[in-house]
Amino acid sequence: MSKAHSFLEQRLKERSEKGLWRSLKHENSLVDFSSNDYLGFAHSAALHQYINAETKRIAPGLNGSGGSRLLSGNYAYTEATESWIASFHQAEAGLIFNSGYDANIGLLSAIPQRGDTIITDELIHASLIDGSRLSLANRFKFGHNNINELEQKLKQATGNIYVVVESIYSMDGDAAPLKDMSELCQKYGANLIVDEAHATGIFGPSGEGLVMQLGLQNAVFARIVTFGKAIGTHGAIILGSAVLRNYLINFARSFIYTTAMPLHNIIAIRCAYEWLTKEKYTEQIHQKIDSYNLLINKLNIKNIQSTSAIQTLLFNNNSEARNAALQLQEKGFDVRPILSPTVPAGQERLRICLHTYNTEAEITALVQQLKELI
Numbered sequence: 115m116s117k118a119h120s121f122l123e124q125r126l127k128e129r130s131e132k133g134l135w136r137s138l139k140h141e142n143s144l145v146d147f148s149s150n151d152y153l154g155f156a157h158s159a160a161l162h163q164y165i166n167a168e169t170k171r172i173a174p175g176l177n178g179s180g181g182s183r184l185l186s187g188n189y190a191y192t193e194a195t196e197s198w199i200a201s202f203h204q205a206e207a208g209l210i211f212n213s214g215y216d217a218n219i220g221l222l223s224a225i226p227q228r229g230d231t232i233i234t235d236e237l238i239h240a241s242l243i244d245g246s247r248l249s250l251a252n253r254f255k256f257g258h259n260n261i262n263e264l265e266q267k268l269k270q271a272t273g274n275i276y277v278v279v280e281s282i283y284s285m286d287g288d289a290a291p292l293k294d295m296s297e298l299c300q301k302y303g304a305n306l307i308v309d310e311a312h313a314t315g316i317f318g319p320s321g322e323g324l325v326m327q328l329g330l331q332n333a334v335f336a337r338i339v340t341f342g343k344a345i346g347t348h349g350a351i352i353l354g355s356a357v358l359r360n361y362l363i364n365f366a367r368s369f370i371y372t373t374a375m376p377l378h379n380i381i382a383i384r385c386a387y388e389w390l391t392k393e394k395y396t397e398q399i400h401q402k403i404d405s406y407n408l409l410i411n412k413l414n415i416k417n418i419q420s421t422s423a424i425q426t427l428l429f430n431n432n433s434e435a436r437n438a439a440l441q442l443q444e445k446g447f448d449v450r451p452i453l454s455p456t457v458p459a460g461q462e463r464l465r466i467c468l469h470t471y472n473t474e475a476e477i478t479a480l481v482q483q484l485k486e487l488i
């Protein structure tokens with residue numbers, strides 16, 4: 115075995131011994147309390163039919179895009195969709211990336227320069243961490259949602275300052291105090307960047323996100339909206355000014371040096387957005403969230419308060435969280451454990467995702483099982 119392979123084996127052995135082995139699993143027939151398909155769009159037969167009909171109409175016979183956006187992979191339809199989505203979110207402009215991961219690394223690696231400062235909440239998503247690591251700017255972290263700590267860091271910051279948060283945190287389900295943060299950013303001349311991955315489709319009158327629900331769309335520097343969660347498709351858009359869009363087209367390497375999304379994917383995104391305005395999906399999901407919270411708050415349970423579709427149940431270590439998930443899976447519920455180091459040790463958890471298609475009976479049955487676990 116080569117030295118490199120021995121190294122790989124050693125790392126895998128250590129991971130396995132720590133109980134942190136990651137492996138891929140196939141789809142299952144359990145009740146879904148785990149996917150990010152909050153509104154059921156990813157498997158909606160009616161939306162699928164609409165996407166197919168639109169694809170036949172707009173892009174007959176097209177498979178791949180054939181190149182990057184700057185070469186042969188751009189379409190008038192893609193740019194029209196970007197404008198359409200930007201106006202849905204009341205932004206001046208938007209630029210689509212192949213994924214939320216790509217959007218975040220593109221944005222944060224391209225904009226903050228040496229001498230500038232990136233200040234991030236300690237719980238931001240890996241893609242935002244990776245993006246800021248690719249930048250030459252100074253980096254500071256503040257305690258989760260801790261406004262006082264954020265202000266301390268703002269006082270120490272130099273150059274152009276970028277404060278990076280999620281509106282709804284992907285592992286905790288709680289919301290950032292965006293109003294306070296936006297006021298602080300204004301006070302210190304900092305630029306607020308908000309990842310709306312888990313707020314899109316859930317908050318705002320038609321699912322425009324938490325930024326719009328709070329009326330902060332003109333106060334933020336950039337928003338990242340991902341399409342792989344409530345929108346049920348794939349990809350992401352960065353929303354902001356027309357100048358920001360032009361800058362990203364010129365400098366964001368994860369936009370420039372990659373093959374553009376195929377047109378059928380763009381059509382799927384556009385159809386899913388149109389779908390979002392057809393029914394009151396935000397009301398439907400909040401009914402389910404309220405039902406769950408009503409039941410769970412009657413139990414003496416260690417969780418993180420959340421009015422989003424992401425709910426948690428906290429445990430003391432990896433094996434407790436893993437065993438709890440296994441027991442729920444045996445009872446027919448697809449609930450996954452989130453283990454350290456993905457979350458801090460001592461805060462290992464079950465991450466329970468609620469969906470419009472979870473019935474009241476399923477939610478009641480899940481809470482009953484949770485009650486038996488604690």
Ligand SMILES: Cc1ncc(COP(=O)(O)O)c(C=O)c1O
Pocket residue numbers: 213214215216218239241280284309311312340341342349350
């Ligand atoms: C907050 C947040 N941002 C970005 C991403 C990445 O988005 P994508 O899955 O489209 O790459 C995720 C995905 O898990 C996320 O939770």
